[in-house]
Amino acid sequence: MKAVLLGATTGMGRAIARKLASRGEALFLLGLDEEDLAKSAADLSARNPSLAPVRFAVCDLEKPETFAPALDAASEALGGFDTVIVTAAMFATQDALEDDIELARRLVTVNYANTVVFCEHARKRLLARGGGKLVVFSSVAGERGRKPVAIYGSSKAGISAYLEALDHKFYSEGLRVLCVKPGFVRTGMTAGLKAPPFAGEPEDVADTVISAMDRDESVVYAPRVWSAVMTVIRALPRAVMRKVNF
């Protein structure tokens, strides 16, 4: 595997990068800050002395002009890549987003519009080599319009729909799209929030996602129990959803 990871300096992305590195996969990191990327690359190398050097490039989901050069740099360093994993996204509470409409604009732009644009660049490069894996983190928050995640969730609903369509459209050409739908996972992103039941750990999510990648699944809930939780939530009538606060 030759994988490009966007957002792997922290959280679930970091956990996935460490597991892939321990399997000896060739990795290339994309993220916001050069120094931070260098530290993550050093971490992966220090943990895996026989790993090919991990290189990196700056890529900012708020700056679409960075996407193509970043992916080209990855392609050059890896000699072409067959896997792209996107964990990068913004999060803010519904209250914060309602208080600051500019933040809301940035968040939906990063999580939806610009993630789609990034994926378009990525999938074209994958298809040009005859296919490959595109793994993108959406969220269970995109499954149903819900009060506490009205804005963030809508950006994830959009990305889920896009990923499903990509799978339908390009499956026959060899593109394997995996839409990851984490439930609540204890990472820096959620550290200020009260953990609900079934909260997961990033290392376990990484195992789930990697096994779903290996088996070419197209949607995976992580932790997997969230699949059942969301079946229930999807079935709740609108009248109930108006009343409850989740």
Next chain:
Amino acid sequence: MGKIFGWGRLGVDGRETFSEDLAKVTRGANLSRGLGRSYGDSSLPAVSTDSVINTTLANRVLSLDEESLVIRVEAGASLVELNKLLIPRGLFSPVTPGTKFVTVGGMVASDVHGKNHHREGCFGEHVRAMKIRLADDSIVECTPTVMPDLFYGTIGGMGLLGHILEVEFELRRIPSQWIWMESERVDDIDSFVSALNTAAPKFPMTMGWIDCLNRGKRMGRGILMAGRWATADEAKSRAPYELPHITVPFELPNIALNAVTAQAFNSAYYWKHLARTKVGLVGPEPFFYPLDAILEWNKVYGPRGFTQYQCVIPRHAGPPAVRAFMELLTRLGGASPLCVIKDCGPEGKGTLSFPLEGTSIAVDMAVSPDIQRIVDQLNEFVIETGGRIYLTKDRFTTKEHFRRMEPRLDRFVSLRDKYDPRRRIRSAQSVRLLGD
């Protein structure tokens, strides 16, 4: 608002901020903490609104040079993770405490010691450099020669001079993944002190478990453990098995650990060691971290919580002082099955570092209405001998006792005056013991 707990489970109101980016979140923060294995209030906020940074997400290895044996990590890197990485490569931390669930930042801040203190000193002795966020929000790199006062003040300084962001320290090569251990049943406290002395020149690692519930003739009976890394020839060809962990699922009622169960536990521990001496190979896990096999064992003390009293009695006070301490301890009756004895080597360079040449005794105690009186009396005794207590275990020492036992206090306060004159960085413990 949630609660923040030390290992003794006496929590305070507060909220922790978790982030991979310590340089970002420690700006303006009041306290950093790691895995919360300090027993008392060292890692707890002074007031609930203080901003507390939890470092555990900052866990990257920034460099690892197997030639020069130097590693640099972010402060939240834990010994659990580092051991997994290092042991299979024939490397090990020069010093490990009795639990692997500690962060490197916590190891520096407490200047932890291990079974090899008489040979290797504390962890701080092996630190080469640190990156620290100071109270004025600047970030500095300090070493034994660059800002040495900050460097040595931070070693054992309980996080009070600045937030540790990165630590560079030396590693040791180990000849195998196994420990050659010799253990011996010891009959009483005097034999223990002399057995530790005899073992010290022969073994790089020594410590003992004392049954401190017995009084009279058998007072201080227990098991002495001495070990060294096994040579490649002695070691088994396979790696030690990873031991399963069991978790204490919920807080047990207060009654679960009373004097009777404690006594039974201790006798079982002592008599399990049927032969007077045992020798053989053990894995590093059971040797260094016997308690880690039971995750969250601190819950057995129930909601009342517990504390650990750890002091060191100077060598010059002599074995009679150790015996007298044990007598006092058993008389006061802070019943606990866990009592650890260890001889310490010379005092390190950390301004407030705990160990000094002598005998260290650590005993767990459930919190009871008597606890303040017990700790006060033990402290009075320890001060008389010229000894001191270990801050990372402490919750009940008074400001007055601390001042009397700590001749280095003025030096430490002057460092705080220099690096944090406004006392932005503080903990519940610093307010209790230093007044701010």
